[in-house]
Amino acid sequence: xxxxxxxxxxxxxxxxxxxxxxxxxxxxxxxxxxxxxxxxxxxxxxxxxxxxxxxxxxxxxxxxxxxxxxxxxxxxxxxxxxxxxxxxxxxxxxxxxxxxxxxxxxxxxxxxxxxxxxxxxxxxxxxxxxxxxxxxxxxxxxxxxxxxxxxxxxxxxxxxxxxxxxxxxxxxxxxxxxxxxxxxxxxxxxxxxxxxxxxxxxxxxxxxxxxxxxxxxxxxxxxxxxxxxxxxxxxxxxxxxxxxxxxxxxxxxxxxxxxxxxxxxxxxxxxxxxxxxxxxxxxxxxxxxxxxxxxxxxxxxxxxxxxxxxxxxxxxxxxxxxxxxxxxxxxxxxxxxxxxxxxxxxxxxxxxxxxxxxxxxxxxxxxxxxxxxxxxx
Numbered sequence: 001x002x003x004x005x006x007x008x009x010x011x012x013x014x015x016x017x018x019x020x021x022x023x024x025x026x027x028x029x030x031x032x033x034x035x036x037x038x039x040x041x042x043x044x045x046x047x048x049x050x051x052x053x054x055x056x057x058x059x060x061x062x063x064x065x066x067x068x069x070x071x072x073x074x075x076x077x078x079x080x081x082x083x084x085x086x087x088x089x090x091x092x093x094x095x096x097x098x099x100x101x102x103x104x105x106x107x108x109x110x111x112x113x114x115x116x117x118x119x120x121x122x123x124x125x126x127x128x129x130x131x132x133x134x135x136x137x138x139x140x141x142x143x144x145x146x147x148x149x150x151x152x153x154x155x156x157x158x159x160x161x162x163x164x165x166x167x168x169x170x171x172x173x174x175x176x177x178x179x180x181x182x183x184x185x186x187x188x189x190x191x192x193x194x195x196x197x198x199x200x201x202x203x204x205x206x207x208x209x210x211x212x213x214x215x216x217x218x219x220x221x222x223x224x225x226x227x228x229x230x231x232x233x234x235x236x237x238x239x240x241x242x243x244x245x246x247x248x249x250x251x252x253x254x255x256x257x258x259x260x261x262x263x264x265x266x267x268x269x270x271x272x273x274x275x276x277x278x279x280x281x282x283x284x285x286x287x288x289x290x291x292x293x294x295x296x297x298x299x300x301x302x303x304x305x306x307x308x309x310x311x312x313x314x315x316x317x318x319x320x321x322x323x324x325x326x327x328x329x330x331x332x333x334x335x336x337x338x339x340x341x342x343x344x345x346x347x348x349x350x351x352x353x354x355x356x357x358x359x360x361x362x363x364x365x366x367x368x369x370x371x372x373x374x375x376x377x
Contacts, residue, residue: 102353127209143343148272190242249313
């Protein structure tokens, strides 16, 4: 029994469900995701650059320029045109105040005043500067010398400008450039006919520069040097009987048709006319290089233009004189020949007396040969 019970118990034990396998160990919990890195702090905005300081205003240089001419003379208007052009080209950095003859300096003493620094600039004919530099007359037109076209070219490329720079440096003055060119001047205005050399003898004539010397020494004319603004009244008062001045259009603008009955035309006395720009050396040196170029270029711009404009106005003016009643005639060739012969003697003496004069005069005559070889007259 006991055996049976034991056997049965063993069978039961063998037939019983096997003991469950032990539960697998739980999978390890995943590691927590790393916390996201904090976003970097935004870079600070750049500090704005300080606003640039306003540019300092350009320095304004002011010059006083006295013209040899009265306010009614077209040469004075050319000086004003030059000053306006300089102001425009320099954006207002250089202002030139233009004064008529006698406005600051005594008439006919402009170079002396410039050399003393009373003004910064002058517009002057070379014949009026002989009191300080006697050879200056050689830079002016000479009887039987260069025509207007030849003269412009000589000053431009024939050595005229360079010679003038050297010459005027002797008195501490800077020669800059020509400023006014005119065609041949009227030979003379007068109140009596001049048909022969005999008619010139004893004539009280306003004649400037070297022309006055030639007329007085060789043609028995009593020459008187007067500023342009003094001619009208001097004719009215009988101080002079006749006068030379500039071109027909200038003389018409000056009202000379009212004081002289006759006008004689010839290039023999002054085949062209010219005025120049000169400044003190200190005023020139104070300019920046670009302003120096502007002044030079502006003067050269108005100079040849004044020549062309004068040609046009002269044609109109001659007709105006005729319409007014002035007797307009060409000068007797006999007088022309006598003037040229007298001038040749005068210049031959001057060349020997003054080496500076000789260098200038001979340079001009050599240039005339160059021009005439190419048919330029």
